[in-house]
Amino acid sequence: MAGTAPPAWTPAKPIVQLVDVHKSFGTVEVLKGISLDVRKGEVICIIGPSGSGKSTLIRCINALVPVTSGTIRVEGIEVADPKLDKLALRRKVGMVFQQYNLFPHKTALQNVMMAPIHVLGQDRREVEERARALMRKVRLAGKEDSYPGELSGGQQQRVAIARSLAMRPDVMLFDEVTAALDPETVKEVLVTIRELAEDGMTCLLVTHEMNFARDVADHIYFTDRGVIVEHGPPSTFFTAAQDERTRRFLSQVL
Amino acid sequence: MSDRSDGRDVLPVLHPFRVVPTRFAPRLRGRHGLLLGLGAVLAAGSAWAQAGAPQLSPLAVIVKWAPLLLTGFAFNIAISLLAMLIGTVAGVGLGLAILSEQPVLRRAAWAVTQFFRNAPWLVLLFFVMFLVPFQVTVLGLRIPLPDWVKATFGFSLPVMANVAEVVRGAVRSVPATQWEAAESLAFTRRQILWRIILPQCVKRMLPPWMNIYALVAMATVQASIVGVSEMLTLTAQVHAAEGGRPELFAPLYGFALLCFFLYCYPIDRWTARMERRFQIR
Numbered sequence: 001m002a003g004t005a006p007p008a009w010t011p012a013k014p015i016v017q018l019v020d021v022h023k024s025f026g027t028v029e030v031l032k033g034i035s036l037d038v039r040k041g042e043v044i045c046i047i048g049p050s051g052s053g054k055s056t057l058i059r060c061i062n063a064l065v066p067v068t069s070g071t072i073r074v075e076g077i078e079v080a081d082p083k084l085d086k087l088a089l090r091r092k093v094g095m096v097f098q099q100y101n102l103f104p105h106k107t108a109l110q111n112v113m114m115a116p117i118h119v120l121g122q123d124r125r126e127v128e129e130r131a132r133a134l135m136r137k138v139r140l141a142g143k144e145d146s147y148p149g150e151l152s153g154g155q156q157q158r159v160a161i162a163r164s165l166a167m168r169p170d171v172m173l174f175d176e177v178t179a180a181l182d183p184e185t186v187k188e189v190l191v192t193i194r195e196l197a198e199d200g201m202t203c204l205l206v207t208h209e210m211n212f213a214r215d216v217a218d219h220i221y222f223t224d225r226g227v228i229v230e231h232g233p234p235s236t237f238f239t240a241a242q243d244e245r246t247r248r249f250l251s252q253v254l
Numbered sequence: 255m256s257d258r259s260d261g262r263d264v265l266p267v268l269h270p271f272r273v274v275p276t277r278f279a280p281r282l283r284g285r286h287g288l289l290l291g292l293g294a295v296l297a298a299g300s301a302w303a304q305a306g307a308p309q310l311s312p313l314a315v316i317v318k319w320a321p322l323l324l325t326g327f328a329f330n331i332a333i334s335l336l337a338m339l340i341g342t343v344a345g346v347g348l349g350l351a352i353l354s355e356q357p358v359l360r361r362a363a364w365a366v367t368q369f370f371r372n373a374p375w376l377v378l379l380f381f382v383m384f385l386v387p388f389q390v391t392v393l394g395l396r397i398p399l400p401d402w403v404k405a406t407f408g409f410s411l412p413v414m415a416n417v418a419e420v421v422r423g424a425v426r427s428v429p430a431t432q433w434e435a436a437e438s439l440a441f442t443r444r445q446i447l448w449r450i451i452l453p454q455c456v457k458r459m460l461p462p463w464m465n466i467y468a469l470v471a472m473a474t475v476q477a478s479i480v481g482v483s484e485m486l487t488l489t490a491q492v493h494a495a496e497g498g499r500p501e502l503f504a505p506l507y508g509f510a511l512l513c514f515f516l517y518c519y520p521i522d523r524w525t526a527r528m529e530r531r532f533q534i535r
Binding site for chain 2: 062064086087088090091093094095097099101102103104105114115118119160163164167
């Protein structure tokens with residue numbers, strides 16, 4: 001499955017590369033040999049039924065979950081290496097979660113500023129300037145001094161995106177970031193991600209938003225029971241799915 | 255029942271009885287305690303006055319000795335505060351050691367915590383009193399260790415273990431997702447603990463921590479058993495100095511009770527209020 005990208009968008013080497021990744025929790029094998037490539041500037045969507053290992057897959061990429069076997073390479077870093085420098089990896093990979101996970105004791109702006117100051121050791125004034133710019137970018141100017149508890153779900157999620165972007169990552173991972181939101185606020189978060197994609201950010205999304213995937217993704221992977229059943233660009237994926245499981249899933253969600 | 259002034263309602267009529275809902279909550283305030291204690295002292299005093307003996311009245315005895323007894327009480331408070339300070343600093347360290355990723359350190363810290371949490375305070379006190387020498391020599395310099403210092407150390411041991419447990423529980427109560435979010439931002443484990451997890455814990459730790467303090471404050475009277483001149487010791491000495499008259503027993507010890515009540519009850523109320531407030535959030 002790796003390296004089967006259509007020639008239309010085949011620039012340099014993949015920025016994220018998974019080869020035959022397996023992951024077991026005890027005796028339960030959640031990932032059964034996943035291979036996929038993400039190239040710079042691409043937007044990849046992973047879809048599939050609940051419990052198909054999508055979240056585990058995305059968490060393996062920034063080493064929140066250690067893999068059982070297989071290789072993951074992110075910008076030349078071997079993620080499955082036991083001597084992995086996790087901090088170096090995580091500086092390159094941003095992650096946004098379903099439940100936002102903002103730090104509740106810090107204001108929105110402080111949430112965005114914390115990591116660049118304390119992890120990267122950057123100058124506070126320069127970071128603040130950038131953080132304010134990011135708050136404007138996610139359309140939250142004026143909410144800088146609000147605490148997470150005072151913001152709506154959609155607003156919190158956009159702060160979480162800004163917080164991740166403040167580290168200037170090379171890749172952004174989105175783990176069902178709209179699943180906990182009500183329908184009206186889903187849109188504002190998706191607009192933010194879409195703008196990010198248009199700016200050329202490399203994005204890997206686990207999502208249930210099929211229309212969004214169709215509009216924004218360069219490539220879609222469908223996973224079921226720990227394997228990639230089918231993948232392709234949205235133009236063919238949604239109209240000409242080959243596999244029976246994919247067709248059944250699409251008929252249910254579309 | 256009958257109102258004759260306006261000429262009507264001259265017959266004695268049984269009016270319907272209106273039940274007024276009582277909203278009595280058994281909540282004592284400091285002044286209630288003060289009144290109760292004062293009442294007890296006064297009652298004892300008047301009971302004695304009726305006896306008409308030529309000795310000092312119990313109230314007069316208390317007034318006479320109050321400065322000394324209150325000095326003793328201040329000593330109790332000083333011991334409790336110092337024990338709390340030492341115990342908290344050591345307890346936070348121990349609590350973090352329990353959460354350590356190093357198995358040896360974690361197990362050792364766990365064992366220490368369990369040992370001191372499950373030992374009677376008085377036994378710990380005796381141990382410290384008799385195991386720690388009355389003076390230590392550091393670099394040829396003799397540092398005396400008076401009894402009250404040893405007692406303070408003795409009380410700080412159970413405080414340490416209980417604080418360690420509070421810290422452990424509070425850190426564990428922070429959702430794992432906070433760790434994940436911080437880890438994804440490349441924070442180190444130490445940074446996550448100190449910058450993200452512990453600041454969120456302070457609020458949760460405050461009520462149980464104050465609870466421990468109230469317990470320590472009340473436990474300090476146990477130091478009288480090992481001869482520290484705190485309030486209870488002084489009360490016994492005052493009682494003896496006044497000839498050990500039986501009628502002085504209740505007023506004198508009542509005074510000690512009152513002092514502790516007035517000190518600990520507000521702490522207890524404040525703790526309860528904080529618990530309620532943090533529960534809502």
